[in-house]
């Protein structure tokens with residue numbers, strides 16, 4: 001993975017203006033740059049709950065020469081057309097693949113279709129961003145990574161939180177040593193719905209937490225245990241608890257649920273010096289660093305002295321320069337297509353997360369047995 005520098009999306013927009021053919025004034029007097037044919041054409045495939053956000057960001061950033069929105073469902077195409085009249089729409093994925101001006105394709109369809117569509121796009125010479133998770137198995141994910149390498153195309157995965165200011169700041173804080181040695185991370189991602197039809201709650205929600213935790217710790221877990229239960233549809237677990245085991249006694253717990261009365265998005269990181277809580281549902285002050293900890297008396301003379309002493313210090317709230325993570329991600333994808341640079345959330349990163357999910361699924365189907373994680377080779 002690359003460094004955690006925030007992506008300078010303003011720089012990208014400036015570039016798009018510089019390369020343009022001069023300003024255009026529309027009928028309402030708004031000055032716009034002319035369409036820049038040197039910017040890539042992009043397509044967003046899948047316009048359900050999430051895909052329209054991609055269309056909006058490509059439009060707002062003006063970082064694509066053409067934006068094509070594709071969905072099998074006419075109602076979804078019409079919905080996007082109403083919101084963004086200048087966007088072209090189509091029902092045909094084949095048309096997208098045949099369009100030589102389309103350089104980048106975003107796949108925002110159900111998870112079970114990711115591999116097939118991404119593979120077709122790469123084989124057609126497109127760069128591809130696949131929404132999370134990259135695929136439904138390690139083998140499929142590895143195949144996509146290999147194909148992108150052979151075709152020399154960008155393969156990026158939609159691990160959106162790796163473009164969010166609180167996660168980037170948290171990584172910076174961990175790497176500065178402020179929290180000390182990391183003991184454990186505990187993450188809860190729960191709400192009522194949205195049920196996915198083709199994957200369980202771990203593949204849907206825990207993907208986010210796994211990608212965040214791997215990024216924060218900058219290392220991979222060696223094994224995982226997972227327990228879950230399905231209450232509404234057989235074999236589609238709607239609640240799950242994963243435990244990721246890392247070397248050096250570091251452990252991470254992830255609780256995900258589609259059946260919780262409250263929306264919870266909270267990650268707690270406990271270190272030997274300080275502790276950090278990241279609450280993504282907070283409108284402001286998403287991060288809090290607690291100067292709290294425990295120390296043990298090294299030497300003691302009486303039983304009364306054999307105790308821990310607890311430190312209740314200050315709470316610090318770091319300042320964050322927040323912008324929409326998807327906007328950062330969108331700008332990064334276009335930048336990677338144009339420059340050939342490696343995405344922060346590249347195919348290998350997607351493969352690592354899928355490897356953890358696959359092992360977690362095996363564990364869940366085997367009553368929570370500890371599973372070693374096999375990271376696919378390309």
Ligand SMILES: NC(=O)c1ccc[n+]([C@@H]2O[C@H](COP(=O)([O-])OP(=O)(O)OC[C@H]3O[C@@H](n4cnc5c(N)ncnc54)[C@H](O)[C@@H]3O)[C@@H](O)[C@H]2O)c1
Nearest residue numbers: 046047048049050051071072073108109110111131132160
């Ligand atoms: N990064 C994030 O924070 C985030 C958030 C939500 C969803 N997602 C991901 O986005 C993807 C889509 O999720 P969703 O909730 O929007 O799903 P959805 O079911 O609401 O929408 C999927 C859309 O894809 C269309 N579709 C299916 N097959 C197609 C094909 N072959 N060609 C064209 N269109 C096709 C469907 O008609 C539907 O409109 C999933 O991978 C999900 O994990 C990511």
